Amino acid sequence: MKFFINNKFEYILKKVTFLIDNFLIEGKILVNGQRNTIKLFKVEDITLNIKSFKKPNLINKIAYRYFRKSKARRSFEFASKLMEMQIGTPNPVAFFENYDFIGLKESYYACEHLENVFEFREIVQNEAFENRDFIIRKFTQFTFEMHEKGIEFLDHSPGNTLIRKNTDGSYSFFLVDLNRMKFHESLDFKTRMKNLSKITHKKDMIVVMSNEYAKLSGEDETIIFETMWGLTADFQYRFHRKKRIKKKLKFWKK
Structure with a gap:
């Protein structure tokens, strides 16, 4: 598994990694769509919003490994850039990517969940x-x-x-x-x-x-x-x- 975590949240890395590994059986479903699934997880004092992106087809599996950044990575990097530019977005926590011998298998983006919106x-x-x-x-x-x-x-x-x-x-x-x-x-x-x-x-x-x-x-x-x-x-x-x-x-x- 390849991942990158916001320095602010390194203290919960092990717990977040566990949730990614057990995404199918843990968490509260917020969105269960044909393309993506979003679940909520309580980790210490934080509610995490973790998005599992649709598994890519064969062409995209290869493309996301060698030619393009995954949707999860782009979400994390763009959120980080928006925060730097003082444009509102949920606080980015981490992104995770799983690969097999062909290319990208799964990807996840984690951010802080916004309440009362x-x-x-x-x-x-x-x-x-x-x-x-x-x-x-x-x-x-x-x-x-x-x-x-x-x-x-x-x-x-x-x-x-x-x-x-x-x-x-x-x-x-x-x-x-x-x-x-x-x-x-x-x-x-x-x-x-x-x-x-x-x-x-x-x-x-x-x-x-x-x-x-x-x-x-x-x-x-x-x-x-x-x-x-x-x-x-x-x-x-x-x-x-x-x-x-x-x-x-x-x-x-x-």
């Missing part, structure tokens, strides 16, 4: 959500800060930002599912707008986001809205077309 998705789905407009604006400020620092989060979707309401009434934002990110010297306007195109299909939200982004960037609000709305429509079309194709393929397989 909700997904931005709830804001999209619930138009009566408390302080909805205020949270959308704060989320836009969070995204703008990320863009200003040259961060392109390729999976910037409503399920990948967690939000915590603080005791003083403010809100904190945390990025999760980090294995697809790019870091640039700067981001051009089109890339910024495209990065927001997966957030919501709701026009009222895009109006608010456009207004707030215009205040922060100095760009023309109408141009921001028209660009963001057009890219969102393109994304929604491609997303639903892909779903229709998958549905047809599944039908013919029956």
Whole structure:
């Protein structure tokens, strides 16, 4: 097994390694998907969130050994970089990789579990959500800060930002599912707008986001809205077309 652990958490290395070795029989299931499994583990005073990535196919087994970093390693390294750049994300603890004679067999990413948070998705789905407009604006400020620092989060979707309401009434934002990110010297306007195109299909939200982004960037609000709305429509079309194709393929397989 190959691993790397955050120096801050070296004191629990043996316990975390034991949990990885016994991942199938230990822990509380948080997500049990077709692709990845996430479990929670209590280790001393910490609740660990450990993600087991889907076992790679033959080509990816080889690729992750010789040509590309594993999703677990990228998640850890990107989380560490976000922490350095003061962008919210759960505290990275460690990543683990198991290899066989062909290549990567399994990989795991461990981070501290965040309590008392909700997904931005709830804001999209619930138009009566408390302080909805205020949270959308704060989320836009969070995204703008990320863009200003040259961060392109390729999976910037409503399920990948967690939000915590603080005791003083403010809100904190945390990025999760980090294995697809790019870091640039700067981001051009089109890339910024495209990065927001997966957030919501709701026009009222895009109006608010456009207004707030215009205040922060100095760009023309109408141009921001028209660009963001057009890219969102393109994304929604491609997303639903892909779903229709998958549905047809599944039908013919029956």
